[in-house]
Amino acid sequence: MVTEDEMLALIGYRFPGGAYRIEHWESWLLNNCTGAEPRSDGLVHPIALFHVPILGSGITITKLFELGGATGAGSVGLESYDWEYFSPLREDVEYRIDGGITEVERRVADTGQVYDAVAFSIELFDGDALVARVTNRWRFRRTA
Amino acid sequence: MSEGASGAMNVQVGDEIPPWEMPFVDPARMRTMAAILRDPYPVHWDRTSNERLGMGGRVINQGPLNLSYLVNMLHAWAGPTCVRRLTVSFGRPVLDEDSVTARGRVLSVDEVDGERRATCELRLMRGDEVVVSGTAVVAVGVTSDVTID
Numbered sequence: 001m002v003t004e005d006e007m008l009a010l011i012g013y014r015f016p017g018g019a020y021r022i023e024h025w026e027s028w029l030l031n032n033c034t035g036a037e038p039r040s041d042g043l044v045h046p047i048a049l050f051h052v053p054i055l056g057s058g059i060t061i062t063k064l065f066e067l068g069g070a071t072g073a074g075s076v077g078l079e080s081y082d083w084e085y086f087s088p089l090r091e092d093v094e095y096r097i098d099g100g101i102t103e104v105e106r107r108v109a110d111t112g113q114v115y116d117a118v119a120f121s122i123e124l125f126d127g128d129a130l131v132a133r134v135t136n137r138w139r140f141r142r143t144a
Numbered sequence: 145m146s147e148g149a150s151g152a153m154n155v156q157v158g159d160e161i162p163p164w165e166m167p168f169v170d171p172a173r174m175r176t177m178a179a180i181l182r183d184p185y186p187v188h189w190d191r192t193s194n195e196r197l198g199m200g201g202r203v204i205n206q207g208p209l210n211l212s213y214l215v216n217m218l219h220a221w222a223g224p225t226c227v228r229r230l231t232v233s234f235g236r237p238v239l240d241e242d243s244v245t246a247r248g249r250v251l252s253v254d255e256v257d258g259e260r261r262a263t264c265e266l267r268l269m270r271g272d273e274v275v276v277s278g279t280a281v282v283a284v285g286v287t288s289d290v291t292i293d
Contacts, residue, residue, distance in 0.1 A: 030180055033173045034212035035166050036219070046215050046227050050208040051181040061183050073186055073193045078207040078234040080278075088225045 001142045002069035004106045007116045010067060014100040015122070020056030021094045022048060044089035050081075052089070053122035053134050056097035067101070068118050068140040079117055079137035087131050096125040102135070114142040152285040153222060155262050161248035164217035169205050171240040177206050205238040210276045214266045217246035222282050228261060232278030238270065245269045248280070260285045 027044045031037075034045055054061060070076045099122025106116050121135045171189070178188045183206070186193040191201040211232055218227055238244055248264045255261070262284045268276035 026180060029176055033177045033180070033209060034216060035173075036212070036216050039224070041224070043224050045212065046230070047208040047212045050206075051183075055182065061181065061185070065185075074197045076185065080233045081207075081211065081230060083230045085227055085229065 001114075002116070002140075004116075007069070007104045007106065007118070007140075010101045010118065011104050012100065013067070015098070015120075016058030017096075017098045018056055018058040019094050019096050020052050022052060022089065022091050024091050027091050042091045044091055046083070046085065046089065048089055049083045049085075049124075049132055049134050050136075052095065053097055053099060053124060053132075056095060056124070057099045057122050058097075064120070064138070068116065068138065069142075070140055071143065075141050075143075077139040077141065079139050081137075082135040084133045085131075086133075087126070087129070089132065093126055095131060096127075098123055098125075099134075103137075116140045116142065153260075155250055155253055155260070155284045157250055157252060159250040161217055161221045161250070161264060164213060164220055164246040165243070166213050166245075167243050169209075169238055169240050169242045169244065171203050173209070174203055174205060174240065177209055181206065181208070199237075199239065202239040202241070205240070205242070207234055207276075210234070210238050210244070210268055213244060213246045214248070214268055214276065214278075214280070217248060218264070218280055218282055221248075222262075222284055226282045226284070227280060228283055229281040230266075230278065231280075232266065232276055234276055236270070236273060236275045238268075238275055242270055244275065251279070253284070255287045258287055259283045260287055 022044050031045045102121045103119035108114055119137045123133045124131045174188045187204045195201050247267045250262050250264050252263045262282045264280045266278045266280055267274050
């Protein structure tokens with residue numbers, strides 16, 4: 001099992017940083033997945049704040065799983081999201097994106113299951129203007 | 145909630161937001177979503193992998209899709225640019241072929257940065273079971289004391 005010290009060492013880990021542009025086709029498919037009506041006004045569905053910050057900050061879900069020591073199906077779960085929007089997300093805007101791991105805490109669930117709660121925070125900018133900030137907490141469940 | 149003559153929303157504490165239903169959580173949409181997210185986690189598209197988890201060979205809806213149903217409810221109520229903040233916790237997994245309903249209620253109304261903002265309790269329900277819960281801050285109009293020269 002990944003040790004608590006190994007996990008705590010992730011606090012302060014910075015993602016490479018980068019940029020992301022949401023194109024219309026991706027926005028359309030994302031909207032369709034939610035069951036919402038198609039849009040033609042250039043607005044992007046707010047749930048893009050899941051994958052756009054991750055991919056745009058130069059990391060991937062696969063890499064986050066590796067960092068957290070995921071061990072297969074059932075070993076990772078969502079705990080919470082805190083997403084702030086300072087302006088709407090739009091298609092064809094190149095967002096500059098930066099972030100990293102901000103918190104790690106080893107916990108024991110009521111069931112006795114040991115898990116690490118890992119929080120990462122990422123910000124999106126349009127030029128110098130802050131557009132959105134996300135803080136996501138994931139659970140990495142441990143087995144002996 | 146009612147709408148005034150000017151079209152501005154009249155939102156009151158305790159108002160129930162009109163619910164939004166997803167009557168059939170479609171595994172095809174989960175597969176498309178996995179590709180958009182570049183999400184390699186097989187629980188969203190491989191029924192075999194989920195049999196080991198006691199999920200009866202069903203696949204698990206992505207958390208962002210569960211959240212999207214709550215956002216769709218907010219958009220239908222207050223418009224497509226209304227969301228200012230979403231804070232949610234995930235309780236139980238939502239599975240393919242589930243039927244879920246997004247519900248919400250106004251907890252408070254405040255004036256912030258020239259906007260009227262409603263803080264709303266959110267619940268995604270599968271029958272009587274809450275599967276996602278949290279709060280949203282939603283813009284519901286400009287404040288009456290704001291003037292534009």
